[in-house]
Amino acid sequence: MRVKRILILAPTLVGLFLLQSYFWVPTFEDQVKGDPGRLTRYIETSIGDASILNPTLAADSASAAINNLVFEGLIDRDLDLSFRGRLAEAWEIFEEAYLTVDETQRLPDGAPVTADGLLRYLERARAAGEPVLKLVRRVELLPGRSSVEQIEVTEPGPEGRKPVKRQVEVTVRQPPRIKFTLREVDQDFFAKIDRLLGGYVDRIDPSRFVKAADPIITRERAAELVPPTEHNPVVLFRLRKGILFHDGHEFDSGDVKFTYEAIMAPENLSPRIPDFEPVKAVEPLGRYAVKITYKRLFEPGFGSWTMGVLPEHLLNRDALRAEAIRAGRDPKDFSLRHSQFNRSPIGSGPFQFDAWKTDQFIRLTRFDRYWEGAPNLREYLFRIIPDLLTAEVTFYAGTSDAYGAQPHQVERLRHDPRFQSFSRLGLGYTYIGYNMRRPIFQDVRVRKALGMAINVQEIIDYVLYGQAERTTGPYPKQTEFYDPTVEPLPYDPEGALTLLADAGWRRNAEGWLEKNGQPLAFTLITNSGNDVRKAVMVVAQNAWRRLGIKVETLTMEWAVFINERVDKGDFDALILGWSMGLDADLYQIFHSSQTGHFQLNFVGYANPAADALMVRIRQEYNRERQVAMARRLHRLIAVDQPYTFLFVGKGLTLLDRKLVRMVEGADGTPLYLTIVPDKLGGITFHFNQWVKTAEPVLTTN
Amino acid sequence: MLSFLLRTGWKKLWTLFFISVISFAVIHLAPGEPSQIDPMNPRFTPQQLERYRKAFDLDQPLHIQYLRFYRRLFTGELRSFKDNQPVLPKIVERVWNSLWLFLAGTILVWCAAFPLGITTAIRRNSVLDKVTTVVVFALISIPGFYLAYLLIIFVVQTFHVDVIGLRTFGHQGRNLVWSFMDRTWHLVLPSVLGATAGIAILSRYVRAQMLEVITSDYVRTARAKGLDEDTVLYKHALRNGLLPFVTMLGLIVPGLVGGSVIIETIFAWPGIGRLGYEAILSRDYPIVITLNFVAALLTLVGTLLSDLLYMVVDPRIRLEGVE
């Protein structure tokens, strides 16, 4: 009966057709057998898609992962974290320092100050062997000039209204200046000159050089217009020759200058503007050298030159205008952010962009003309899988080559023979921050006691499965700035009670701590969606409750947490984490000037000694001195306990065991070496040497 | 035939209008004034609201808003909050991907529901019937994502093969046949999962209809006339029970479209379900609101197709024209 037969046949056929397709698809083992091409591809999974493939504009980690392969910066970090030249072959750091000639003063020998007189005095001092002048390589005299300028001032508004901005006309009479070119950067140069000249530098009064009808121009404002002294650190990069962008165009100093300008252009809305704001000028010196002058001492600025360099010939104003016209849009409204370049980038890195299917994958292929030699891997695939469990399954199935294990999986996966694992300590830390504007937290004994009541080791052991380490201060443990001799707070609830008693907090009838009739009570907040912080919150609350402190807890969505509570300083205590960089600069987080709304010192920490240290640290270009000061700062902050420093998380990255490094041996045969982690535990340092072999025969490293 | 076509078309147009109104009305769930913003709702900050109001012309009277919204939508002026690209092209390219899932799912439902329903109806109360009933009900009752994970893990652990995404990664440049088979394999698991609910419901329906028809008078007459069992069942009983199935088929399309959110997220399938979910997470409201409309539109098309099929199958309608 025909209908019956159709009814039986149809599903059977469909079913068989679908099932047989299984036999065409390669399995995990087939990866090696069936398609040799698979061995030259590296597949990575990510939960989120990249947003902008332009290193000057991107702010998310997915985009960063791709940008690090497609673009290259002037420098990057070596295995031991020191700087290494990439697009730059070598560099020199020195300083140009400027001193104002103040003719109203006298020299130590009594003669009135003139430009020539000052120069001769200094020359005589140098000949006499004055140490500070040994730094000076060259001395020049710059003539003075006068100008009339309009500057903007802000005054407080009438009766508490918004501040008002006004234009004020000033006459600036810039006296001649002496320009010192120093061999190295010395933040104390002018202090020493001042001693040499008997206090001359200190007595320079900038308001003498600025004339304004309006008395609002203060001495500080005048000092901005006519600074008595000025430090202009200079970095001179010598660039490698013969480096090509992926389209064959040669890289030169013009591209460096263009990258800087692209970042600073306000219409591009680059998130990197603060990193480059201290730059005064980027000057190409011929095609293969560039001189970068800074407005002031700012040592962390050097590290920003790991920023990927953009190809100027594809993104300059003419190119953008042509693109706008081609797209039928108004060139005036068309900035770097709108360019198609961000979806199809061209850089000078080891891998070049091939394809990007939104929410599916991004494919990069190896760049054969890469200056250091083409990478071994032929293709890099960045696959977007939004679900964590599915990503894990994909790794087990062999269709992705790396997986970041979650803490509870570490034990199980670390010894799995199919994979090789690398453990690394993170660069950030988790802490409990206390709002020091609240009276209860103003006593350091209270803060210390709160920290002593929490058993951090227990959190590490049970919440993080041992995948974390205690930290005692604000620097990453892997850097030299962290002082390993600073002891962590002991877990000592009894001691905590004693400390609190010293501070005047005694147990009342119900068992709660109280002072002058006020109970010790506050609210601890953190963001939702983070299991670890949730657990820390619970542990802290319990620990403090046992001391007799009534703590309420509250979690809220990230945006509300940051915008309504943290940025406005509206909290008692919070649990948060910092993701740190590799430089020593803590200014934004702990300096007392950064305690306003939307600034990062939201706990309101203000310690003048720490402030001074922080300022000197960011101006210190000498490594040893900087490390010594940073360690002192670490100790100081640890004593002050504005935070209870908790822990640094560890991560375990799993790789397919077939991934190894391949280099050419002395006789040209390939040598296989294991992948080595760098000082931070990252494994991608030798990424260009990675290769996937069926049966690796490893030579010892 | 023609009059049926016209009537159906007219009804569908009205439905389209109502769908557009409802999709539009959802916009107004958001707080109207900044003062109305619930501070405990993290999803709407004052800045968000500003953007929202501008994108949807909330300052204008209602009917202007409605017209403007749809005009903006179709001229590509309505842009996504996330990357500022026009909304409609983005959605259309993802619809293509989801369409394969829906198609495969519908085919599976069609192929599996009938035999299952008929067999269990014929062999009512047998062991097969009882077992099938329990299994079918279990499939309706299990949470979709739970079943999905169980299946994924089972297939991956046992067969060591990839099931995520549109196709196998790391393999390009193979011939067309291989490519087609690869995509087919990756279509299997997600569409099977999408079809389970439909198969379960529809096969029960087939069974119920068949049972009703089997006991009816004219079938008894046919049996009495001495026709063989097969002809009785398949020619007479089934033909008349066929009509409601077609309508029911139209009703599983909304289930497929709605279920695509979870299935696509789990299988990393770049379709409209996943687009909607990610748009909601990133507060990309133009996409979210438009997706509602597009999803309803797709369902409408699905039901229209099933109505057309109905027309083909129902002899009364076919003959209408003749008369």
Next chain:
Amino acid sequence: MMACALFFVVALFGLLVTKGDQPVLDPRQVRLADKFRPPLSLPNRQAVPIDALPRLGVYVLGTDELGRDVFARMLEGAFVSLSVGFVAVGIAVAIGIIFGGIAGYYGRVRILRLMSVDTLITGLIDVALSFPAFFLILTVVAILRPSIWNIMVVIGLTSWEGTARFVRAEILALREQDFVQAARALGVSGPRVILRHLLPNAVAPVLVSATLGIAGAILTESALSFLGFGVPPPDATWGNVLSDGKNYLFDAWWLTIIPGTAILVIVLAFNLFGEGLREAFNPRLRQL
């Protein structure tokens, strides 16, 4: 049917046993030392403080990622999941009765001489049927504040069509019957006729669709939890427990299997119950 009754008992018991600050079985107690303990395992008496030990001396269904007793959480969640189902379906049924009743009884009344009430309402029902409910639910939940009430209301608002159709069909069938004519002749007002005379006869299919609706609501809630838009903490629902547990599938399978199976069993029970009701109410099939 037995399963449903049992479930009600369990849910109520669960509610009693886990509510309050010092409940019999505490679902909120965090025991960091005893995370991911499998079912029927004994607590680690050295590491867990005495006041945190499980009341029954053993972790009946294991512990989750914070050391909380899964059994206690499931009991707490039972009540919440059930209430989500009931309230949502209650809303759906109420709307369905209103629409279906109006369509059935006043069907022929024409509005503005354009179309009859019946056509309008059936049109609405068609629209509601073809609207992919899940997308709509997701949109609404994403715009509004996350709360258990919003979810219940939204699920209710998107699942009234079935009830409406049944009610309408029943009323259409019964409208011309004698007892209805008699009531009208006596001057009983329209709504009263609907409520007191017609609806009681429509109870059967409404009950069936309500039971099936509860099952569907529980499933929808668990799907929303999976996507992260479900009932917010601290309320625990089975959907929450299941979606929290899925991250640990390979390491703590019981966190997924247990709530998943529980949902499966309960929804299955409701579905079978509904089917049973349907077969019971259908006279024709009873004969065979």
